[in-house]
């Protein structure tokens with residue numbers, strides 16, 4: 001099977017490289033201030049529950065100067081297009097550019113997921129945030145309707161690299177590409193029911209993107225706690241790993257721990273397969289339950305190994 005391709009697009013200085021660095025290379029958000037403008041396409045590869053290649057196209061590259069054949073080639077094997085809009089800047093040009101991209105790409109490949117990031121929302125107050133979101137969605141939808149494009153799969157996300165919203169958005173984007181996701185969700189539902197766990201996630205250890213969860217809703221606060229918990233656990237695991245390596249991957253592969261948070265929630269964390277960490281949360285605890293959860297984690301790991309490796 002071909003590796004799904006995701007394009008990261010948008011105008012110059014929109015925040016594309018910052019997003020790539022923060023999500024895939026753990027760069028501190030403030031360090032992105034010093035990033036230079038990208039001049040050539042740059043790639044990231046992920047091989048976990050889902051295999052994909054993320055390709056950042058420089059903002060200075062005008063795809064509309066390319067001829068029809070080149071454009072068709074660009075979009076033909078693309079699964080998703082992530083389009084970044086700088087919400088702190090004048091965004092009409094960006095919307096025009098986005099609509100043009102959707103029009104061309106949709107004709108070539110109607111199955112593409114268009115993921116619009118209304119980005120840098122950290123600089124907007126709550127009211128202005130809602131107004132900006134409403135305005136952008138309205139304008140894009142109107143333009144596309146005028147072009148008779150009503151079935152394109154467009155999703156809007158409010159993001160910032162200064163909080164967890166960007167990784168949360170990436171999680172939702174990447175999950176659409178996970179093979180057999182609905183079966184996996186069912187499997188996690190069963191795992192929760194049989195283990196007395198209230199919420200479970202499967203995280204990519206490196207990026208903290210969650211690739212699957214059970215069918216109960218996810219709230220941002222829970223996601224933030226989980227993401228921070230994984231960071232701390234991997235740091236500790238690396239500190240005490242046998243070879244003393246500071247590589248997060250080596251630490252995460254030995255991870256298996258249970259902790260009780262200040263709010264009384266028990267967190268189970270365990271390495272599964274292919275760089276994946278399982279994180280489960282539960283309010284109740286007992287020795288009997290711990291044994292049950294550990295046993296069910298082993299069964300789930302074997303199942304994932306059979307399906308995905």
Ligand SMILES: Nc1nc2c(ncn2[C@@H]2O[C@H](COP(=O)(O)OP(=O)(O)OP(=O)(O)O)[C@@H](O)[C@H]2O)c(=O)[nH]1
Nearest residue numbers: 013014015016017018032033037038059120160161
């Ligand atoms: N406030 C805020 N600034 C951000 C955010 N994301 C990126 N930036 C800033 O936006 C500026 C431009 O970011 P880049 O990542 O270089 O933008 P780009 O889209 O890759 O630009 P090109 O390489 O020219 O196409 C940098 O100064 C970043 O620090 C965000 O979420 N909030």
